[in-house]
Amino acid sequence: METLAIVGASLAGLSAARAARAKGFAGRLVIVGDEAERPYDRPPLSKDFLLGRMTAGDLALEAGNEDLQAEWLLGHRALGLDGEAKAIMLEDGTIIAADGIVIATGASARRLPSLEGFTNVHTLRTLDDSRQLAAELLPGRRLVIIGAGFIGAEVASTASSLGLEVTLVNAEPVPFSAALGAEMGEVVAGLQVSRGVALLRDTTIDSVESAGGRVTGLNLTNGQRLAADLVLVGIGAVPNTAWLSFSGLDVKNGVLCDAAGRTNLPGIVAAGDCAAWFDERAETHRRVEHWTSATEQAEIAVEALLGAAPSAAKPKPHYFWSDQHGVKLQFAGNAGEADRVEIEAGSAQAHDLLAVYYRASEPVAVLGMNQPRLFVKWRRALAQAAASAPTSSVPA
Amino acid sequence: MHRACPLNDLARGDAIRLDTSPPIAVFHTEEGELFAIDDTCTHQDASLADGWVEGCEVECPLHASKFDLRTGAVDSPPAKLPVRVHEVAVIDGDIMVIESQEAPNLPPGLTVGGHV
Numbered sequence: 001m002e003t004l005a006i007v008g009a010s011l012a013g014l015s016a017a018r019a020a021r022a023k024g025f026a027g028r029l030v031i032v033g034d035e036a037e038r039p040y041d042r043p044p045l046s047k048d049f050l051l052g053r054m055t056a057g058d059l060a061l062e063a064g065n066e067d068l069q070a071e072w073l074l075g076h077r078a079l080g081l082d083g084e085a086k087a088i089m090l091e092d093g094t095i096i097a098a099d100g101i102v103i104a105t106g107a108s109a110r111r112l113p114s115l116e117g118f119t120n121v122h123t124l125r126t127l128d129d130s131r132q133l134a135a136e137l138l139p140g141r142r143l144v145i146i147g148a149g150f151i152g153a154e155v156a157s158t159a160s161s162l163g164l165e166v167t168l169v170n171a172e173p174v175p176f177s178a179a180l181g182a183e184m185g186e187v188v189a190g191l192q193v194s195r196g197v198a199l200l201r202d203t204t205i206d207s208v209e210s211a212g213g214r215v216t217g218l219n220l221t222n223g224q225r226l227a228a229d230l231v232l233v234g235i236g237a238v239p240n241t242a243w244l245s246f247s248g249l250d251v252k253n254g255v256l257c258d259a260a261g262r263t264n265l266p267g268i269v270a271a272g273d274c275a276a277w278f279d280e281r282a283e284t285h286r287r288v289e290h291w292t293s294a295t296e297q298a299e300i301a302v303e304a305l306l307g308a309a310p311s312a313a314k315p316k317p318h319y320f321w322s323d324q325h326g327v328k329l330q331f332a333g334n335a336g337e338a339d340r341v342e343i344e345a346g347s348a349q350a351h352d353l354l355a356v357y358y359r360a361s362e363p364v365a366v367l368g369m370n371q372p373r374l375f376v377k378w379r380r381a382l383a384q385a386a387a388s389a390p391t392s393s394v395p396a
Numbered sequence: 397m398h399r400a401c402p403l404n405d406l407a408r409g410d411a412i413r414l415d416t417s418p419p420i421a422v423f424h425t426e427e428g429e430l431f432a433i434d435d436t437c438t439h440q441d442a443s444l445a446d447g448w449v450e451g452c453e454v455e456c457p458l459h460a461s462k463f464d465l466r467t468g469a470v471d472s473p474p475a476k477l478p479v480r481v482h483e484v485a486v487i488d489g490d491i492m493v494i495e496s497q498e499a500p501n502l503p504p505g506l507t508v509g510g511h512v
Contacts, residue, residue, distance in 0.1 A: 011473065041474045043459075048440075048504075058504045063476040292460055295472065321458060328458065372457040373446035380448055 001099040001306065002027045005088055007078045008104030008240075009033025011041070011291065012272025014061055015298035016102040017068050023308045029070040030096055032088065034105075036075040037127055038062060043291060045130035046154035047323050051161070052134065056127060078105070083248035083265045100267050100305045103244070103255055104298065107237035107273035107289060112146065114205055120214045120230045124151055125237070133232065139163030141229040144218055148175035148199065150322045152234035153188070156197045157324040167198040167226055169218075175199070179320075181335040184355055184367050187348045188329065191369075194351075195325040200224065237289060239274040252276065254287040260310075261301025269305045271297035281386075282334075290320040316383045317365070327351045328372060332379040333365025345374055354378065400432075400491040411454075413445040417508050418500050420482060420493055421445035423454065423465055431465035432482035432493045438501040439475035441511075477501035 004020055006013045009031050017031055033039075040059040048054040073090070080089040081101070088096040109123035122133045133155070137143070141164050145152040148170035156166045168175070175192075176185035193199050200220065209217035218226045239254040250256040250264045254276030261269040261277060272294040276285040296316070303310050322329040338357035346352035346369070354374045357365035363382060368375030398416055406412060406424045413435045414420040421435035421444045429452075435444050437456040444463065448455040452465045461475035468478040478501060483494040505511060 015473070043474075054504050060476070061473050063470075295460075319460070330458070372442065376446055376448050376457045 001025065003030065003096075003098045004028070004100045004102070004305075005030045005032065005096050005098035006102040006104060007032045007081075007088060008102075008106055008272070008274070009035070009039050009072070009074060010104070010106055010272075010294075011039065011061065012104035012106070012274075012294040012298045013102070014039040015295045016104055016271060016302050017070055019299040019302040020306065021068055023302065023306050025306055027099075029068065030073065030098065031068075031070050032073045032076055032078055032090065032096070034075070034077040035126060038072075038074070040127060042125070043321075045127065046124055046151050047158060049127075050130050050134050050137070050155065050158045059127070078243050081244055081247035081249070083268060086267055101269070102298070102301060102305065103249075103263075103268065103270035103274060104272045104294075105240040105243070105274045107239045109233070110236045110238050112205070112233050112235065114208055115146070115215065115231060115233055118208075118210060118213060118215045118231070120228075122230065122232045124155065124232065124234065136230050137162050137164060141165070142227055143167070143230050143232065144169060144226050144228040145232045145234055146205065147171070147233065147235035148189070148192075149234055149236060150176075150179070150320075152232065153192060153324050154322060155232055155234065156192060157195070160195060160197055160325075165198075166196075167200060168192065169200045169203060169205075169220065169226070171202070171204045173202045175201075179335065180331065180367060181338060181341060181357065183341050184335070187351075187353070187355075187369075188324070190348065191325055191327060191351050200226075237273065239276075239287060241274055252285070254285070256285050257301075260304040261297055262304050267305070269301035271301040275301075288318060290318055292316075292319045317379070317386055319379065327369050330368040330372065330375045330379075331365065332375075333357060333363075333382050335365050337364040344378075346371060398493045398495060400493055402489050403430075403486050403491050404489065406491065409449070411445040411447075411449070413443055414493065416495065417510075418502060418506075419443070420495065421454075422484065422491060422493060423449060425449060425452070425465070427451075429465075430484045430486070430491060432484045433463060433465060433468055434479040434482075434500050436479075436500075436502060436506060437461060437463075437475055438470065438477040438479060438503055440503045441506055444479070 039061040077091045109125040115121045143164045148168040174182045174185045175189045203220045203222040206221045207219045255270035257277045259278045276287040279286045317333040319332040345354040352370045354371045355367045366378040400422045411423045419435035423431045442458040446457040462471040468481040480496040
């Protein structure tokens with residue numbers, strides 16, 4: 001392989017580039033990114049960066065002396081891909097022909113059509129988004145957050161610590177239930193409420209009141225009216241795959257890949273938020289937006305692309321974390337597989353629990369709240385169980 | 397030189413955190429080797445003594461950065477800077493740590509004395 005092109009210059013793209021060099025790829029390495037910034041870490045955008053405790057420099061993912069010997073094309077959006085010819089077309093008309101391609105274009109914040117075009121409505125995905133939101137987080141303001149997912153909950157935490165009056169509006173009855181299950185979703189909801197965040201459940205926007213291009217109030221389907229100084233829409237993300245129309249790649253909710261990141265076209269792999277890998281345990285394609293998946297998938301996909309021997313590392317259960325109101329939430333595994341949850345240590349009231357999710361007698365997931373040491377032990381036990389179970393296997 | 401604990405009190409696979417400034421983590425690996433590195437992850441405030449040790453690497457308990465116990469080098473993001481490694485000796489049955497004289501790489505918001 002002479003030229004390897006990576007489309008996407010965030011965590012998955014950078015991880016792919018590092019993996020390629022680590023596996024001995026010595027050819028031409030081209031990295032395309034639509035944002036002008038060097039690769040940066042996104043989780044703090046809703047937490048310490050939004051609070052002003054971290055700077056943009058702190059977010060940089062590259063070490064100061066790191067040199068991947070790559071051609072960085074930053075601030076260049078990819079507009080199209082010819083999958084047969086393995087040619088990438090950029091916004092400015094440049095064509096990049098490659099022998100191997102890693103698609104790592106990530107995902108964008110999902111938007112609400114009824115809230116488009118207002119100057120005080122925000123989404124949060126990029127450094128610019130976080131800067132714009134930070135400038136608006138002034139004490140005493142009323143912030144309405146649409147969607148009590150993790151981004152919404154983290155911004156609720158940050159904003160309430162800055163003295164804003166925060167309301168979370170959730171379409172479902174129990175927040176976080178898709179990720180944590182209903183029982184533990186309720187526990188995390190309780191954390192938000194105990195810290196003064198108003199949580200409205202099972203309701204959505206019915207109509208929007210505005211003046212001078214700004215939203216001033218939201219009327220909800222439950223009949224309530226919320227006055228708002230600013231609004232954050234945190235209702236999930238959509239994969240950045242529009243540029244792959246006519247590429248010949250199979251794309252549904254994400255680029256469809258096998259369990260090693262290979263797409264339906266030879267020489268093209270995908271990793272991270274834009275990719276839906278085949279999950280052998282669930283027997284379906286799944287798009288996993290966790291930070292850890294972006295790094296792990298990038299490495300596996302590059303190995304598959306270069307034909308390198310897969311590393312001996314066993315696949316670990318999905319892992320993600322969240323920081324809310326000073327509580328470190330950590331979760332590993334899949335809550336959807338469980339039939340019951342046991343609190344093994346601490347308590348829900350004190351927000352320091354360690355909860356294990358079981359299917360019959362088998363642990364399938366674990367949640368920790370301010371329990372990093374115990375959580376690591378359980379996460380490890382889950383990984384060992386997954387590695388020895390016949391339903392899971394090392395990706396080919 | 398810091399006294400950690402009697403060797404007999406630190407089982408293989410375990411780690412302890414010393415309340416030095418900055419804190420130091422001492423690991424007794426499954427293979428029976430002893431290592432000491434700075435306890436605080438260089439990315440954010442987390443105790444590496446709580447981390448996941450595999451072979452000669454510890455993974456930060458929070459955000460999965462991996463550090464080499466022998467060299468302190470970081471192998472996985474989000475951390476970018478290495479931790480210091482310290483010399484370990486067993487003297488009269490006690491684990492002793494000789495602290496490195498290098499400047500530590502502490503995460504944003506932390507100093508040798510603690511939080512800013």
